[in-house]
Amino acid sequence: MRRIILSTESGADLPEDLAEKHAVQVVPMHVVMDGQDYLDGSLPVEDIYDYYDRSKKIPSTTSTNAHEYHDFFTKIQADFPDCIIIHIGYTSKASSSFQNAVIASENFDDLFLIDALNVTGGLTAIVMHAVTLLENEPAIESDRLVEKIKAIIPKSRLAFVPGSLEFLRAGGRVSNVAYLGGALLKLKPRIELIDGKLVSTKKYRGKMSSVAEKLLQDYLNQFDIDREQLYFQYSIGLDESIKLRVEEIAKENGFKNIKWMQAGAMISTHAGPGGFGIAGLEV
Structure with missing residues (x-):
């Protein structure tokens, strides 16, 4: 039986303990501040507030690009050989991140992409629902799991x-x-x-x-x-x-x-x- 691996973006704010416990893979988005590009998760949040206090500006944010998605999916396949990846993405209506994942996906088999149409806790709720579905039915077919995840998105x-x-x-x-x-x-x-x-x-x-x-x-x-x-x-x-x-x-x-x-x-x-x-x- 092939293992199904779930993934999402850092914009889900998925707590680290949940990601580690359920092997959910998280790809970072970007924060740009003082002309420097930081991976989301590598920059203390307090630094953003300090930056605003001294400049009265906020950093800009950018999506995960197609090259980063390619490397991200490649690493998942290397870490979990013969796996199937289901990526539950940050809403395409507020970021180009999901479209970049679509571009990268052309080079991969056994990769499913789901636009969650949500962010932060709303995205995490969908990811964790997928985790529960998979744990309750570990032998579920990937196509069926994708259908069930998509069905919960409007909820x-x-x-x-x-x-x-x-x-x-x-x-x-x-x-x-x-x-x-x-x-x-x-x-x-x-x-x-x-x-x-x-x-x-x-x-x-x-x-x-x-x-x-x-x-x-x-x-x-x-x-x-x-x-x-x-x-x-x-x-x-x-x-x-x-x-x-x-x-x-x-x-x-x-x-x-x-x-x-x-x-x-x-x-x-x-x-x-x-x-x-x-x-x-x-x-």
Whole structure:
């Protein structure tokens, strides 16, 4: 029986312990800062915040290129001879990374590519669902596993509130007028993945402590999330009291397993410090 190996990008923010435990292979995306290109995962997130503090600029981010994918898939095949690779990729609607994987895939057999149409915790939820499917049915045919993974993609729900409007403004994601209005009114946008695209769907007012609770309550009211697993994402700077409170609310709502995920350098570049997000799969 041939082994199936799952892979994804660093933009999934898949916790290292889960990646190692389940042999999920992760290819890094890129963060460019001070004219230097860093592999996501090699750059401490704090360096991004320090860079913004001194320059009032945020780094740029770039996708994994086709050459890197070629090397990545080649190494997987060398490490796991005669394996079948199923790559679950970062949404193609927000990055060229998936298209680069498609280009690289032309040189490989026994390689399946799935556009997850999601990022960070929403992507991790899909990857970990694939892990569970494979562990529950280790003899599953690769074609059948791909079908099951694709079927869950529309059910992966991600919502988050960036920690800093300043980062959104510095990255050109909000206008100065919108930034000033949001800052004065203490508004924070709710971002969701809709058809693979990042969309602002609502604005919250107040401190992050109350915003995080509102986001979680709205999320649970809007989506019928499987109570078996919930993922919380945070960027460095989120207050510990907020983390304790939202976890308490999740447990009160019947969630059995809660996994916290720290945003890596690539995601933190867009979210800023102190961001909070939620991801899970609808039943």
